[in-house]
Amino acid sequence: MTEHEVAEQARAMLARRVKVNPSLITPETSIEDLGVDSLDLVTLAGEFEETFSISIATKELMAIRTFGDIVSQLSSKVGAAA
Numbered sequence: 001m002t003e004h005e006v007a008e009q010a011r012a013m014l015a016r017r018v019k020v021n022p023s024l025i026t027p028e029t030s031i032e033d034l035g036v037d038s039l040d041l042v043t044l045a046g047e048f049e050e051t052f053s054i055s056i057a058t059k060e061l062m063a064i065r066t067f068g069d070i071v072s073q074l075s076s077k078v079g080a081a082a
Contacts, residue, residue, distance in 0.1 A: 001078055003071065003075045006052070006071060006074050006075050006078055007027075007071045007075075009051065010048065010067075010070055010071055010074055011025050011067070013044065013047055013048070013051070014031075014034070014036075014044065014067065014070070017036070017040060017043070017044055017047075018034045018035055018036060018040070020034060025067050026067065027066065027067055027068030027071065028066055028067075028068060029066060029067045029068075030065060030066055031064060031065065031066065031067065031070075032065075041061060041064065042061070045061050048070075048074060052074055052077065052078050054074070054077040054078060055077075056073065056077070060073055
């Protein structure tokens with residue numbers, strides 16, 4: 001899976017969760033600006049873990065500030081190619 005594929009899948013999952021058009025989510029988009037609270041983030045993390053067969057530590061989860069952070073973390077865990 002490429003980093004682009006990871007990003008597109010994560011973007012779609014996030015967009016469904018916060019009910020926004022996926023095209024509005026860029027790497028710089030703040031998850032706070034999307035209205036993602038800590039409960040949403042934990043729920044999303046579970047979905048990401050299941051979808052990508054990875055594990056996300058609480059410390060890593062709390063470091064997420066932007067959609068780009070999400071993609072970086074997922075890509076590194078999935079071993080995505082650029």
